[in-house]
Amino acid sequence: xxxxxxxxxxxxxxxxxxxxxxxxxxxxxxxxxxxxxxxxxxxxxxxxxxxxxxxxxxxxxxxxxxxxxxxxxxxxxxxxxxxxxxxxxxxxxxxxxxxxxxxxxxxxxxxxxxxxxxxxxxxxxxxxxxxxxxxxxxxxxxxxxxxxxxxxxxxxxxxxxxxxxxxxxxxxxxxxxxxxxxxxxxxxxxxxxxxxxxxxxxxxxxxxxxxxxxxxxxxxxxxxxxxxxxxxxxxxxxxxxxxxxxxxxxxxxxxxxxxxxxxxxxxxxxxxxxxxxxxxxxxxxxxxxxxxxxxxxxxxxxxxxxxxxxxxxxxxxxx
Numbered sequence: 324x325x326x327x328x329x330x331x332x333x334x335x336x337x338x339x340x341x342x343x344x345x346x347x348x349x350x351x352x353x354x355x356x357x358x359x360x361x362x363x364x365x366x367x368x369x370x371x372x373x374x375x376x377x378x379x380x381x382x383x384x385x386x387x388x389x390x391x392x393x394x395x396x397x398x399x400x401x402x403x404x405x406x407x408x409x410x411x412x413x414x415x416x417x418x419x420x421x422x423x424x425x426x427x428x429x430x431x432x433x434x435x436x437x438x439x440x441x442x443x444x445x446x447x448x449x450x451x452x453x454x455x456x457x458x459x460x461x462x463x464x465x466x467x468x469x470x471x472x473x474x475x476x477x478x479x480x481x482x483x484x485x486x487x488x489x490x491x492x493x494x495x496x497x498x499x500x501x502x503x504x505x506x507x508x509x510x511x512x513x514x515x516x517x518x519x520x521x522x523x524x525x526x527x528x529x530x531x532x533x534x535x536x537x538x539x540x541x542x543x544x545x546x547x548x549x550x551x552x553x554x555x556x557x558x559x560x561x562x563x564x565x566x567x568x569x570x571x572x573x574x575x576x577x578x579x580x581x582x583x584x585x586x587x588x589x590x591x592x593x594x595x596x597x598x599x600x601x602x603x604x605x606x607x608x609x610x611x612x613x614x615x616x617x618x619x620x621x622x623x624x625x626x627x628x629x630x631x632x633x634x635x636x637x638x639x640x641x642x
Contacts, residue, residue, distance in 0.1 A: 353622060354602050356599060358639065361389045361641065373416070374416055383400060389600070390572040392604070392610070395609065398610055402426070402427075403419055424640075428637065433616075440561055442519035442556075444516060445562040447529065448565055450534065453568045454566055454620065458566050460491075460496065462592075463498055472522075472525045473498045473524065474515060478511050512552050529560065536577065563587065563588050564591065565579060568599075569596045569601055572599075579608055593631075596620060617631065619631050
């Protein structure tokens with residue numbers, strides 16, 4: 324076991340042009356591909372200002388193409404028809420669709436709050452390439468901005484590159500990283516919690532190796548990691564987050580179901596929305612397996628991971 328600590332944080336400033344953009348602008352820019360996928364089919368539907376069968380067919384096609392999924396699409400169309408009937412001639416399809424979508428997504432809007440436990444342990448899981456390690460670096464910055472001290476646990480003991488990447492994020496955020504070359508991920512977690520307790524650290528961000536839900540032996544291993552965390556602290560982990568790549572679309576829903584069954588998830592982190600045309604999968608998750616969406620990511624910068632807000636997301640997605 325060794326402690327990687329970089330005293331001098333690296334330069335982490337975004338390009339000057341990015342500094343001028345608000346979060347709403349970055350979110351809208353990040354969701355451009357998803358919005359464009361919707362817009363092509365929605366333009367005709369919204370231009371008619373009526374909710375006839377043709378409009379409903381076009382809306383259905385647009386929503387399914389944007390990875391909203393069939394159950395959520397049907398829910399939205401039924402809600403839209405009910406709203407339209409209530410609004411009468413004063414209704415507007417786009418306005419009513421945004422309202423229906425916002426109501427569907429609202430239950431996912433539950434920001435992560437660091438409770439009184441110290442250290443407050445946050446365990447992160449996900450498939451390979453979902454963006455776990457990068458998300459941990461951004462979350463470290465997020466919690467530091469709240470005045471909280473952070474320690475990182477490099478629980479991906481399979482890949483040296485994962486430890487190195489986490490060490491870089493530790494350097495950028497000026498936080499300690501507890502790591503081990505090879506060996507048992509659970510042991511890293513146990514030692515990290517002990518180190519955090521000894522140092523009076525507020526938050527432990529625990530990385531784990533990427534794995535597919537179909538890799539049953541690896542899913543059992545991550546259950547073991549969670550059990551060992553609970554041995555180190557019976558109240559931990561205080562949050563268990565699944566990191567999802569937005570580009571996987573409907574497959575993200577299957578990941579949510581599988582990891583929730585294994586780990587009892589408390590929240591989700593949805594990354595890479597800026598490169599995806601499948602942002603509608605958030606609606607599918609809300610309808611079929613509504614685990615709180617704690618954070619969404621729309622870029623590579625340290626400040627490009629923010630708490631999910633349903634109204635902001637819908638405005639950026641639908642326009």
